[in-house]
Amino acid sequence: MDTATHHTQLSLNLASHHSTAKYNASGLSPEAIIQMALNILSERHAMGESFTNPNDMASYLRLKLAEYKNEVFCAIFLNARHKLIAYEELFHGTIDGAAVYPRVVVQRAIEHNASAVIFAHNHPSGVAEPSSADVNITQQLKEALQLVEVRVLDHFVVGNGGTTSFAEQGLI
Secondary structure (H helix, E strand, O other): OOHHHHHHHHHHHHOOOOOHHHHHHOOOOHHHHHHHHHHHHHHHOOOOOEOOOHHHHHHHHHHHHOOOOOOEEEEEEEOOOOEEEEEEEEEEOEOOEOOOOHHHHHHHHHHOOOOEEEEEEEOOOOOOOOOHHHHHHHHHHHHHHHOOOOEEEEEEEEEOOEEEEHHHHOOO
């Protein structure tokens, strides 16, 4: 199979949850498939790329965060044109939570000279619904970052079955 066909097949099959058997048949392990998908999405979201498609962002975050056994909270720092400056995993927690410190988030946003930020974290339980603690910390972060003129564009919760966007839910 040539490379172009292989990448097209990979892209099409990423949308399906049933692609693993097809790739095992062609000799690729699930880990190899995930790594290839991360590489493709990393190229799409390379430094300086603009984030215009929330579905691409959700897919990227699902691949980055869904397999963690403990909760991980990350920030995607963006410039004034919503182009990627940096992706950082800021806090690692336990199976049911992670301590998030607004002071550290503000500090990192200033160090990156960010104009906007998108937050994400996983729920190791697999449920992608935001908890009341998720809503509260997002509001605290939004208020803290507002003081230094950094906009919070969204916060994604990643579970095994998908992602939930605070912006789409009207929580931002």
